[in-house]
Amino acid sequence: MPTFSRTRSPAFAGTQGRMDLSWELFGEMCRVLAVRVAREYRPDIVIGIATAGVLPAATVAAMLEADFEAMKISRRDGDSFRSEPRVMSATPVVCRGKRVLIVDEIATSGDTMRLALAAVREVGPADVRTAATFVRPGGWRPDYFAMETEQLLVYPWDRQVVTDGELKAGPMY
Helix, strand or coil: CCCCCCCCCCCCCCCCCEEECCHHHHHHHHHHHHHHHHCCCCCCEEEEEECCCHHHHHHHHHHHCCEEEEEEEEEEECCEEEEEEEECCCCCHHHCCCEEEEEEEEECCCHHHHHHHHHHHHCCCCEEEEEEEEECCCCCCCCEEEEECCCEEECHHHHEEEECCEEEECCCC
């Protein structure tokens, strides 16, 4: 299993303190995000950026009664970690002519979201907007977000992982 450090990912860079997210708190952040989007936008399709972005995206899609799709864009390639993300899956062609919302769990540098935007725009959506559950101060800003924080975010799905058939502390944290 790969191990990560604050210096390997922009999401860890410059963090101050730590916020341990429970499933309940993460769900509440998804609710906040869905409400903020719904105030001014009604997407037909919500695209989650895999891997971690699919969790808030699927929740937001359900709350907005929109279709859900996923795209894989990552800096990880097996056990290695690249400085620049890559699109690793096809863009959902069902986005053509639709209102699309692209969602990730955090926006830091914006590299991943910009790649997703470019890929989705290539299939010809009617409109496309971006959202993230969390953003970093001074970082790239999506159209919508739930919370801005400098804290290291410990997501509930990373806190414990299945290792040798048992739940154990996640290696990232």
